[in-house]
Amino acid sequence: MKALVYEGECNLALREVPRPLPGAGEVLIRVGAVGICGSDMHAYLGHDARRPAPLILGHEAAGTVEAGADVPGAPSAGTAVTINPLVTCGTCPACVAGRENICPDRQIISMPPREGAFAQYLAMPPANLVPVPEGIPLARAALAEPLAVGWHAARIGLAVLSPHGDPVPDRALVIGGGAIGLASALALAAMGLRDITIHEPHPARRHFLADRCAQRVSESQVAAPLVVDAVGLAATRAAASASVLPGGVIVHVGLAEDLGGLDVRRMTLQEVTFIGSYTYTAQDFRDTAQALFDGRLGPLEWFETRPLEKGAEAFADLRAGAVAAPKIVLDPWA
Numbered sequence: 001m002k003a004l005v006y007e008g009e010c011n012l013a014l015r016e017v018p019r020p021l022p023g024a025g026e027v028l029i030r031v032g033a034v035g036i037c038g039s040d041m042h043a044y045l046g047h048d049a050r051r052p053a054p055l056i057l058g059h060e061a062a063g064t065v066e067a068g069a070d071v072p073g074a075p076s077a078g079t080a081v082t083i084n085p086l087v088t089c090g091t092c093p094a095c096v097a098g099r100e101n102i103c104p105d106r107q108i109i110s111m112p113p114r115e116g117a118f119a120q121y122l123a124m125p126p127a128n129l130v131p132v133p134e135g136i137p138l139a140r141a142a143l144a145e146p147l148a149v150g151w152h153a154a155r156i157g158l159a160v161l162s163p164h165g166d167p168v169p170d171r172a173l174v175i176g177g178g179a180i181g182l183a184s185a186l187a188l189a190a191m192g193l194r195d196i197t198i199h200e201p202h203p204a205r206r207h208f209l210a211d212r213c214a215q216r217v218s219e220s221q222v223a224a225p226l227v228v229d230a231v232g233l234a235a236t237r238a239a240a241s242a243s244v245l246p247g248g249v250i251v252h253v254g255l256a257e258d259l260g261g262l263d264v265r266r267m268t269l270q271e272v273t274f275i276g277s278y279t280y281t282a283q284d285f286r287d288t289a290q291a292l293f294d295g296r297l298g299p300l301e302w303f304e305t306r307p308l309e310k311g312a313e314a315f316a317d318l319r320a321g322a323v324a325a326p327k328i329v330l331d332p333w334a
Helices: 038-044 144-161 179-190 203-212 234-243 264-269 282-294 308-319
Strands: 002-008 011-016 027-035 060-067 080-083 121-124 129-131 171-175 195-199 216-218 224-229 244-252 273-276 303-307 327-331
Touching: 002 308, 011 308, 027 080, 038 308, 060 121, 060 144, 080 144, 129 282, 144 179, 144 224, 144 244, 144 273, 144 282, 171 179, 171 234, 179 195, 179 224, 179 282, 203 216, 224 234, 234 244, 234 264, 303 308, 308 327
Parallel strands: 171 195, 171 224, 195 216, 224 244, 244 273, 303 327
Antiparallel strands: 002 011, 027 060, 027 121, 027 327, 060 080, 080 129
């Protein structure tokens, strides 16, 4: 099969590699669409020791069941599915509590020992598959993964602001207008908030978000009781610390930079809650997929599609800041 292989810093190559052999209890998926994530970019730049070369990256995927439909719980052959890339043990205290995203034995495709989805085929357990209704393109279904990251961040932030289900202030600031920032804004809107601002410094992306995604976008941040940092730089953490209102919540979902930025004194004096948000639970993923299918997250026309064989060029364009769309989706069969 064809696969886009990470071979070293800023080096991706289209290769012929063996088709994956499904393990016990797994099915084979014919990948139809796979998005480029910020974590893929970190690996491409040589900044992620968890993803050593050579490795097939990519974890935002959708496709169709090719083989293994006889596995218990598996969809029938030919069923379109979107893929939850987190494979967890299912038995630890975190999994039993419905917090699979912090399972100590979790694996994610695109990180050893599991190869990723920048390929024509992928093996996955059936529990990680959500059937896609007829009429939903696979490229759109592949957005379920980044949308689920935003959904989880929005859900846990609102839960802290309203632990007993009381009304929450109808205002939020999202820092960063990439896919996760946009996903967070869309999730907050689906959960009932109406006053949502995305802070995005890139002019072309601001125009795209306002024109194509109907988002309120600002070059500067505004004060809000809920702030989602979807970038994760020291500078964006500083902006979040300055923007959050007293008694408010910062949800930190970006992973661009490890250290610096938080105004801990202000957070302490103003009783600001800081929450780290990592991926999503299995229920978050299912809820996000259903919201996508139901149209509650908007028309989702904010990605561009390119062939997998042009994947290296897509990464170079993203690195150069030459892409206005929040997401590039690759087609392994184009």
